[in-house]
Amino acid sequence: xxxxxxxxxxxxxxxxxxxxxxxxxxxxxxxxxxxxxxxxxxxxxxxxxxxxxxxxxxxxxxxxxxxxxxxxxxxxxxxxxxxxxxxxxxxxxxxxxxxxxxxxxxxxxxxxxxxxxxxxxxxxxxxxxxxxxxxxxxxxxxxxxxxxxxxxxxxxxxxxxxxxxxxxxxxxxxxxxxxxxxxxx
Amino acid sequence: xxxxxxxxxxxxxxxxxxxxxxxxxxxxxxxxxxxxxxxxxxxxxxxxxxxxxxxxxxxxxxxxxxxxxxxxxxxxxxxxxxxxxxxxxxxxxxxxxxxxxxxxxxxxxxxxxxxxxxxxxxxxxxxxxxxxxxxxxxxxxxxxxxxxxxxxxxxxxxxxxxxxxxxxxxxxxxxxxxxxxxxxx
DNA sequence: CAGAGCATGTAAGAGGTTACATGATTAC
DNA sequence: GTAATCATGTAACCTCTTACATGCTCTG
Numbered sequence: 001x002x003x004x005x006x007x008x009x010x011x012x013x014x015x016x017x018x019x020x021x022x023x024x025x026x027x028x029x030x031x032x033x034x035x036x037x038x039x040x041x042x043x044x045x046x047x048x049x050x051x052x053x054x055x056x057x058x059x060x061x062x063x064x065x066x067x068x069x070x071x072x073x074x075x076x077x078x079x080x081x082x083x084x085x086x087x088x089x090x091x092x093x094x095x096x097x098x099x100x101x102x103x104x105x106x107x108x109x110x111x112x113x114x115x116x117x118x119x120x121x122x123x124x125x126x127x128x129x130x131x132x133x134x135x136x137x138x139x140x141x142x143x144x145x146x147x148x149x150x151x152x153x154x155x156x157x158x159x160x161x162x163x164x165x166x167x168x169x170x171x172x173x174x175x176x177x178x179x180x181x182x183x184x185x
Numbered sequence: 186x187x188x189x190x191x192x193x194x195x196x197x198x199x200x201x202x203x204x205x206x207x208x209x210x211x212x213x214x215x216x217x218x219x220x221x222x223x224x225x226x227x228x229x230x231x232x233x234x235x236x237x238x239x240x241x242x243x244x245x246x247x248x249x250x251x252x253x254x255x256x257x258x259x260x261x262x263x264x265x266x267x268x269x270x271x272x273x274x275x276x277x278x279x280x281x282x283x284x285x286x287x288x289x290x291x292x293x294x295x296x297x298x299x300x301x302x303x304x305x306x307x308x309x310x311x312x313x314x315x316x317x318x319x320x321x322x323x324x325x326x327x328x329x330x331x332x333x334x335x336x337x338x339x340x341x342x343x344x345x346x347x348x349x350x351x352x353x354x355x356x357x358x359x360x361x362x363x364x365x366x367x368x369x370x
Numbered sequence: 371c372a373g374a375g376c377a378t379g380t381a382a383g384a385g386g387t388t389a390c391a392t393g394a395t396t397a398c
Numbered sequence: 399g400t401a402a403t404c405a406t407g408t409a410a411c412c413t414c415t416t417a418c419a420t421g422c423t424c425t426g
Contacts, residue, residue: 001384002280009287019405032282039386041407062395064405076290080367083291087281087299089306095187096272097217097341102194103334105261106268114272121274145365149288152359156282156352163348167341174337180330182265186412204377224414226379247423249377 003043004052006033008079011053011071013146018044019066028132031125031157044069052078100171107182108175115175119168126161129154188228189237191218193264196238196256198331203229204251213317216310216342229254237263285356292367293360300360304353311346314339 010021010029021044022037035043044067047053052075055067071079096118103111137143137151195206195214206229207222220228229252232238237260240252256264281303288296322328322336 002278002283003385005280006283009283012287012290017405018407029286031277032279032286034276034278036387037405038388038407041405045407060404063403064394066405076368079287080290083284083287084295086302087284089303089310090277090279090281091219092216092275093187093219094217094275095190096275097338098187098191098194099268099272100334100341101214101217101338102197102264102268103337104331105197105265110269117271118274125274144289146289148359148363149285152288152356153282153286155355156285159348159352163344167344170340171337174333178333183261188413202377203379221415222377223379223416226377230379245376249422251377 003033003035003039004047005079005082006035007040007043007047008052008071008075011069012076012079013150015068015070017066017068027128028154028157031160032153047075051075104180105183107185108179110182112172112175115168115172119165119172122161122164122168126158126165129157129161133158188218188220188224189232190264190267191220192225192228192232193237193256193260196254197261197264198335200253200255202251202253212313213339213342216345217338232260236260289365290368292370293364295367297357297360300353300357304350304357307346307349307353311343311350314343314346318343 006025006029007021010016010024016024018037018041022035022040025034025040044053044055048055048069052072053069054072055069057065058068059065096114099106099114100111133151133154137147137154140148140151143151191210191214192206195201195209201209203222203226207220207225210219210225229238229240233240233254237257238254239257240254242250243253244250281299284291284299285296318336318339322332322339325333325336328336
């Protein structure tokens with residue numbers, strides 16, 4: 001019941017296609033909301049059924065035709081109404097931390113391998129966020145309200161990835177300093 | 186396909202009941218994995234079916250009988266095998282950040298109300314983690330491998346909540362310094 | 371005597387993943 | 399010619415949430 005509002009939130013900023021929505025979600029907004037393209041296409045169809053979005057088909061030469069979606073005033077009202085409800089704490093699901101939690105069963109070398117991979121993924125994500133910051137938000141003082149809010153959300157992404165990296169480093173040093181074996185190895 | 190491993194991870198440390206697992210997950214381990222009690226009971230039954238856990242019914246006077254689950258060697262082997270697979274980045278779902286992202290539609294006063302509520306929730310969670318740290322992990326140097334890994338996971342929870350709070354403060358100040366109205370208000 | 375805590379579940383439905391499907395163009 | 403990008407979807411399956419159900423004890 002909330003994917004629809006995440007899509008409406010993006011559509012409240014600009015008209016776009018299902019394809020571009022799934023790209024956005026995969027690259028930049030994925031740390032606070034995510035969905036597969038199949039889900040997005042289905043949800044867009046449902047949203048149109050309710051009259052919260054509307055699409056126009058745009059023919060292209062040398063590319064497949066695309067459906068550009070726009071939010072309706074009913075959709076904007078629904079988004080506004082939802083945004084006024086109090087939010088619950090986010091529910092985490094991080095398989096890597098589960099592995100760390102039970103890390104004594106596999107041993108430090110297995111953990112370190114996965115840890116370094118995670119570190120790289122978080123570093124890449126952070127790098128991407130930093131580049132978006134430098135490219136679009138270099139002059140913070142002159143931002144519109146809309147862009148200011150987007151910038152604050154991006155800042156959250158950057159601090160999130162920064163502390164992830166700091167923690168990875170802390171754990172890496174700890175595991176290197178005092179390695180151990182898994183059960184029965 | 187991963188809730189089962191989160192349960193096995195906890196069961197690799199100590200025998201426990203479905204009820205206690207759902208309490209644990211709600212309070213302390215919820216930031217890296219979560220599930221409702223209904224899901225946990227069902228998954229425990231499925232795990233027993235596969236021979237990865239086993240339960241003994243413990244009768245109690247003045248309390249309902251309980252099923253104490255223990256991991257089997259097959260379960261431990263399965264957990265080990267799963268832990269060796271590389272992990273993907275966690276997929277976030279944070280409704281509050283979606284609201285922030287599209288914050289310009291509702292206005293800063295609505296956002297500030299929710300923000301302060303979120304800040305309180307994150308502060309409470311952080312406080313709880315800090316108390317667990319002080320109570321069980323005061324002497325870090327003398328921890329067993331098992332407890333050391335649990336401690337590192339807890340550290341992740343603490344740093345996570347700490348930066349959440351720092352971000353909340355940053356945003357609160359920004360919204361207070363430059364308030365704005367929602368569309369059509 | 372109402373509500374919270376202990377302790378377990380079932381069932382319906384919503385949400386999400388994985389596999390499959392199509393078909394053109396562009397880059398290596 | 400192999401893979402990636404653009405652009406859209408269907409179908410089967412699994413996971414997760416929400417509502418309902420039971421019954422006893424302890425606390426205010």
